Amino acid sequence: MKLRPDVFIKTNFLLFFICSCPANAADKIPWEQLSGDQQEILEVLKESWDEMPPVRQQRLQKKAEDWQQLPPEERELMQKRMQHWQSLSPEQREDIRAHYKKFKDLPPDEQKELRERRHWFSNLSQEEKRQLRSRWESMTPDQRRAMAEKGGRLPPERRQKLRQYIDNLPPEERREFRRKMHEMTTEERQKLVREILGD
Structure with missing residues (x-):
C-alpha cells in the first residue's frame, strides 16, 4: 500500500x-x-x-x-x-535520543541555562555564528574544556543581573557588546563581567 x-x-x-x-x-x-x-x-x-x-x-x-x-x-x-x-x-537518531536523555537528567536550572544559551546563539547573526564556530574549532581540547568550565558559569542571580544589563542595551549596542565579548580572552571577559556586576 x-x-x-x-x-x-x-x-x-x-x-x-x-x-x-x-x-x-x-x-x-x-x-x-x-x-x-x-x-x-x-x-x-x-x-x-x-x-x-x-x-x-x-x-x-x-x-x-x-x-x-x-x-x-x-x-x-x-x-x-x-x-x-x-x-x-x-x-544520528540514537545520538539525538542520547543527548535528549542526558539533557532531561540535568537539574532544572542547568536545563534552563542550556535553553537560554541556545536561544542566545539562535539570535546571533550568521556572521557572528560563523565567527564563534571558527573560534571554537581553532581551540585545542584543553582550551575548549577551560572555556566550557569558565564561560557562563555564574550563579543564577548574577547571571540574571548580567542578562538584565545586556537586555537593557539598545539593539545595536547589544550586538556590539556580544561581538566584543566573543573577541575577548576569558580573563578580559571575566574582568568586564565583574565591572558590570559591581565586583
Missing part, C-alpha cells in the same frame, strides 16, 4: 511522540469509533489496530486529536521536522 506523503508524515509525527502522552483508561478503542480524520491520520496502522494494547491505542488517538488542533503553520513545521527526522541515519 503506497502512502500519501502527508499521511506518512502525520503518522510518523504520532509515532515519534507516542510516549509523551499518558493514558487513563484500559479499554480498547474499536477502529470504527475513531473519527474520519483520525482514521485518515492513523491509516497505516489500521491492519494492526485491533492487536495493539489499549494504552497505545489511546495514546495514538490523543496524538491524532492533537494533530487536528494544530494551526496549519504548526502542522507544516511539524511535517518539516518529521521529514528531517526521517532523513537522519539510525546512528
Whole structure:
C-alpha cells in the first residue's frame, strides 16, 4: 500500500511522540469509533489496530486529536521536522535520543541555562555564528574544556543581573557588546563581567 506523503508524515509525527502522552483508561478503542480524520491520520496502522494494547491505542488517538488542533503553520513545521527526522541515519537518531536523555537528567536550572544559551546563539547573526564556530574549532581540547568550565558559569542571580544589563542595551549596542565579548580572552571577559556586576 503506497502512502500519501502527508499521511506518512502525520503518522510518523504520532509515532515519534507516542510516549509523551499518558493514558487513563484500559479499554480498547474499536477502529470504527475513531473519527474520519483520525482514521485518515492513523491509516497505516489500521491492519494492526485491533492487536495493539489499549494504552497505545489511546495514546495514538490523543496524538491524532492533537494533530487536528494544530494551526496549519504548526502542522507544516511539524511535517518539516518529521521529514528531517526521517532523513537522519539510525546512528544520528540514537545520538539525538542520547543527548535528549542526558539533557532531561540535568537539574532544572542547568536545563534552563542550556535553553537560554541556545536561544542566545539562535539570535546571533550568521556572521557572528560563523565567527564563534571558527573560534571554537581553532581551540585545542584543553582550551575548549577551560572555556566550557569558565564561560557562563555564574550563579543564577548574577547571571540574571548580567542578562538584565545586556537586555537593557539598545539593539545595536547589544550586538556590539556580544561581538566584543566573543573577541575577548576569558580573563578580559571575566574582568568586564565583574565591572558590570559591581565586583
